[in-house]
Amino acid sequence: MRQSQGQILRHSMRPMTTAHLAQTMTLLELSSVELEQKIDAELASNPALELQEVAHCPQCHRRLPLSKMCPVCSRPTNSLSEQPIIFVSPRTDFTSYDYRGATSSSGGELPGEEWAAETEDLPTYILRQIAPELKKDDRLLAAHILTSLDDDGLLTIPLSEIALYHRVRMARLENILSLIQHADPPGVGSPTPQQALLVQLEILEETCDVPPLAAAAILKGMELLSRHAYMELGKQLKISAIEAQDLARWISENLNPYPARAHWGSVRHSTHAEPNYPSADVVISRLTGELSSPLVVEIISPYAGSLRVNPLFRQHISEAPDGTAEKWQNDLDSAVLLVKCLQQRDHTLVRLMQQLVVIQRQYILKGDAFLLPVTRASLAETLEVHESTISRAVSSKSVLLPNGRIIPMSRMFDRSLHVRTALRQIVATERRPLSDTQIARLLGEQGYDVARRTVAKYRNMEGILPARLRAASMRA
DNA sequence: CTATGGCACGGATT
């Protein structure tokens, strides 16, 4: 049943132009947020495209064109109007079926939804803090800066660009930026994570003791820091690897390279930049609390099922005003193309997730240690698509797990995470420091066949020092 | 002699 449906779908999509292929590819790579932007742009510029009037406002139950706000009661209609693509994966077997989420009653409400009336956005929040210290003219400049922040609270455009635009001197802007950086999410507005850290450090210095070398570490060893390369870092700063590790720990515990994100992986914070609800492309949740619960998979696809070619436009194409006939035809063609490609994208994504959720069920429910090593290639084979298709579909997408963590989808294909988890476990419980060779043997006993050399690599990735140095730090 | 890091090769990924 389900099978034949897939066949028909695939068959009907066979006749593809090269343009079609190219566009499908590019769409596949986009995350839901990026896709939404693209479609918005397309909608604005192409009169042949339209949104079907299918949305329901949860409050007044009015039928609306798809939009973010209900114009009548001004309540967000997002999640309901989007016709999320949902399917359920029952406990173990491979017979997951899907249905396109009907927009009836309150079907797909997500747990923990917080559409609290006032979600003040980040720029406003900061502007309010610093406004008293600004002259009137400077407020405009500050606003310009603040609206150029990304979701992480980092400045996306060079200050000089703003200076040019408003014809003001850099020094003036730098002053304003400095004010912003010292406002509440500390370091916000910095052009790079590195600068954000430095600003935070500066702020902390006023109230408490900071390690003397922290600034130097950030300045010189940013890259080493993020790679947990403590030994190299130590060399750079002329301190031991152990001291370097302590320093790094202090930095990661007390500073945050992305000012607007509260904590990595944890639930979203109230002072969030954009009102984009779970900023994931796929949301997986449990139907019930039990471990054997079926999984509900929701693929966020902006305007899925609602975007279509305007039938009126198609109908009146022959009546195009003189000289614009070609343009109209062009618009029509690209609209048709976009809609088709969108369907194709969704279809691919659904099939991908259907497989993935079954294969990685244990990981999704129980955590890192249960991640199975799956290759994109193997999945491509079972889905009968080119491996690069999987690659594109997976890249730059994120998944919200039932436990509330957001992970990049590529983690589902991490070949080493489960081994690394086991390794961490071993080192955490060791009585005295084990050498890489010993660890490799222990891992082998647990069924993880890895080379000694690889243990060394994983150890580094996890930021664990070599046995010799672990011995030293235990003594201390 | 043992424990590790560096470099290079082959398969997987992009």
Added chain:
DNA sequence: AATCCGTGCCATAG
């Protein structure tokens, strides 16, 4: 076709 990642081999440090 370019790049990344797990490994094997070898040099070096203890």
